[in-house]
Amino acid sequence: MENESIKVLIGDNSAANGVKAAAKLRENGIIAYTRKMDGQVIYDSILKDKPDVIITALTMQETDSIALMNRIRDKLVNVPAFIIVSDIRNSFIERQVMENGASYFLSAPFDLDTLPSIVKSVCNKPITSNCTDTEIMVTDIIQKLGVPAHIKGYHYLRTAIISAINNCQLMESVTKQLYPCVAQKYATTSSRVERAIRHAIEIAWDRGNTEAITKFFGYYVDSYRGRPTNSEFIALVTDKIRLKLKMSRI
Numbered sequence: 001m002e003n004e005s006i007k008v009l010i011g012d013n014s015a016a017n018g019v020k021a022a023a024k025l026r027e028n029g030i031i032a033y034t035r036k037m038d039g040q041v042i043y044d045s046i047l048k049d050k051p052d053v054i055i056t057a058l059t060m061q062e063t064d065s066i067a068l069m070n071r072i073r074d075k076l077v078n079v080p081a082f083i084i085v086s087d088i089r090n091s092f093i094e095r096q097v098m099e100n101g102a103s104y105f106l107s108a109p110f111d112l113d114t115l116p117s118i119v120k121s122v123c124n125k126p127i128t129s130n131c132t133d134t135e136i137m138v139t140d141i142i143q144k145l146g147v148p149a150h151i152k153g154y155h156y157l158r159t160a161i162i163s164a165i166n167n168c169q170l171m172e173s174v175t176k177q178l179y180p181c182v183a184q185k186y187a188t189t190s191s192r193v194e195r196a197i198r199h200a201i202e203i204a205w206d207r208g209n210t211e212a213i214t215k216f217f218g219y220y221v222d223s224y225r226g227r228p229t230n231s232e233f234i235a236l237v238t239d240k241i242r243l244k245l246k247m248s249r250i
Contacts, residue, residue, distance in 0.1 A: 006030045006031065007032075007049070007052050008033075009032075009034075009056075010022055010035070010056070011035055011036075011042045014037075020112060021055065039067070042054070046072055052080055056082070065082065065084045066097065069101040069102065070100070081122040081123060083105075083118060085108050085110075102150075103122035120139050121158060122149050123139075134162060134166075137244065141216070142158060145213055148203060151196070152186075153197050156186065156197050159185060159186075160178055161234055164234055164235075165241055168238075168242075194230065197230050201227060201233050216236075
């Protein structure tokens with residue numbers, strides 16, 4: 001899948017927010033268009049235009065995001081991914097939104113530069129065998145392995161793998177080089193990055209796609225070897241993608 005095949009509907013046509021978000025996505029090769037922040041308007045556009053990702057507010061005219069997601073699930077077989085934006089920072093609300101089908105809960109205001117990466121991370125489209133977009137390839141692999149997209153460890157892990165692919169020297173010292181590199185991008189600490197990545201891998205190992213994990217890692221997940229360490233997980237995914245990128249250039 002190429003970037004431009006990702007289609008995003010933004011439920012906000014204001015110049016201050018929606019238009020700027022659409023422009024940022026287009027800069028990154030993603031199709032993006034805005035619609036009025038009205039539940040019925042967005043619903044009709046989803047059915048007509050078949051976007052891959054919906055970015056909309058927690059509440060909107062005529063309805064709210066949970067009701068909208070439920071309507072779409074009742075109508076469509078292939079349901080798009082929903083990114084719900086809210087200026088209300090409340091863990092209960094976030095949990096309700098995620099449990100009702102959202103792929104990502106985004107607190108406003110947010111850094112527009114992070115939006116293309118978030119969109120790619122939640123997009124449900126499978127990649128094509130000849131895809132050479134590193135970010136999309138990494139996203140596809142960790143999603144197939146069962147790492148949930150809404151936890152911090154998912155984004156830290158994804159960034160760590162992409163960083164290691166782009167700079168192989170980072171893997172020489174994961175603790176002293178790779179974790180600090182990721183931590184700097186998210187304005188957090190190396191120890192928090194390490195813990196969040198470990199938690200993400202544990203979730204994938206315990207609740208993920210056993211068949212996909214077995215095929216990818218080459219041994220059964222319930223074998224004596226147990227789950228891989230952070231370093232092992234990142235190194236294996238990094239090596240596989242590097243090999244695929246190398247083969248694509250031959």
